[in-house]
Amino acid sequence: MPRAKRSKQYKRLMNQYEINFGFREPYQVLCDSQFLEAAIRSKMDIDHILKATLHGNTKLLITQCSMRWLYARKNEPGIGAVIDFAKERVERRRCGHHPSDYPEPLDERECLHSVIDPSKNGVNKHRYVCAINDDEVRSSLRNGIQVVPLLYIRRSVLIMEPASSTTVKARSRDEKAKFTAELKTPGGKRKRQPEDSDDDVDKTKEGADQSKPEKKKTKKTYGRKEPNPLSVKKKREQKTHQAQKAPTKPDETAEGKEVKPDNGAQPDTAGGGSGRKRRRKHKSKNAIHDSKASDNQVEASVGEE
Template sequence: MRAKRSKQYRKLMRQYEHLGFRTPYQILIDAQIIKDAAQSKLQLGKLLSDALGGAEIKPMITQCCIRHLYTAPTTNPAEQAAKDGWIEVAKAAERRRCGHHELEEPLSALECLSNVVDPKGGGTNKHKYVVASQEQEVRVKMRGIVGVPLVYLKRSVMILEPMAGVTEQAREREEREKMRAGLIGRRGAHAGVKRKLEEEGGAAERGVAREESAPTVKRRKVTGVKGPNPLSVKKAKPEKKKTVASEVEDERATIRKASKSDPQAAEKAIDAATAVNGAVSVDTATDGPRKRKRKRKHPGGSEGEPEVVA
């Protein structure tokens, strides 16, 4: 088998695994595919394993199909020898009881395989069988059943059919359900219960279910008024009480600063103080120090009458 085809078949069987298929794959074979493989001198078991991605297989044959081989007519010793070879291949496969062995005539491959694959007629492959048949009507019937891989021989090459439409739809639907289940599980186990209770609309039942399902979470009690961290706040400095001397010094500093831009600031300050307090000394308003009077002797005077000089 070519590498490209083998890769496609492995990928296809991995898609069937999403529907529940596991190795070893159970393969139902009919009488006609055994005859065609023997006529082309092919190893049927190896071809089936390669068609299913090289996985382990379990060939199975129904009681009706093996009876078709036993009842096949022969006209010469060569046909009888070929018939014996078919029966040996069928005996190597596991016998699948179909429940039709009590009938006088075996059922056709279509009726027997349909009854084994879908016994209740629900359109599902309950036991996960792979069907290997050369009959066209059998393959057409199996395409309408969900999850049935089909295998057949074409010019000495084993072909695995692509997934049927109903099977593809079922696989996509199952993947969506798994994705939805994963999202519900991610939101939390209680989300589905909450939604269900809200749809029912029972207030009392909703309260009881919440108490039973929702875990109790202890909240931390916050006490006190919210505010900045007292350790990170800068402490305010206490205000110093001003004395009379400091107030006088502040006034003088203000007057000196104003006199630099306005030479008449001292006179204006004196006028303002006079208007408020009634009088103020020039020494309090001016910047210069107070002059001290001294005595000196006059050259023309006597010692007892000194002259006062300012």
């Protein structure tokens, strides 16, 4: 696998450990004696490589029993450099296995299990990242304890194992517990859980109905539908310059008496209403002049006689 692709995979894996299980920087890397031996023989800058692999600051730890095993092998070639490196660059992790109680160092497998899982319930309590080169110890940690990131060295390359089956199960169990957790709303209602049956839901509804009186829903009344006032054109008032004619009244003389129509004509009352009276037509000036001329001729004829 290319280095860049492997680095992205490790970064994604560590993000899952941080989000789901609470791992935080600096990561506590607990190593065994064989891991330190492989790193020194390969001339690796172990601090830089751990930081690049885990994508964060690290703190390298080793147990007292692992150091005692290194001291027991100090006569072997190359072990002196490993002991010096462990004394100067690696922090000591107290495991509680004192030489007075254990004249011989405890087996590294048992010592690491007691440090990682002190209560023996299969949980990585202190969130250690284990750098183990022993295959048997790594296998026991992978299958016996949940959520343990495992590192090892092969051919001068630091490799990180993918999440084990126990880690995947623990993650799925935690996610399911979060989804099915009982969450109470401010009003006192409870969200329905997958294990709740329909009968239980009906019973809770009936209890709620009995405790609270039902409120009658009032039907909203609507008025008569009318056109949109914005779309209706306003009526314009017609401005007439002509004066309004006053209602016709019967003609009256100066004395306040009604003038009767000529020729004894009666007002037309047909149709059930008061008929309109006829008006007297005044003679024109020519007619008056003709009438005066005729009167003068008559007077003249009478005088001649």
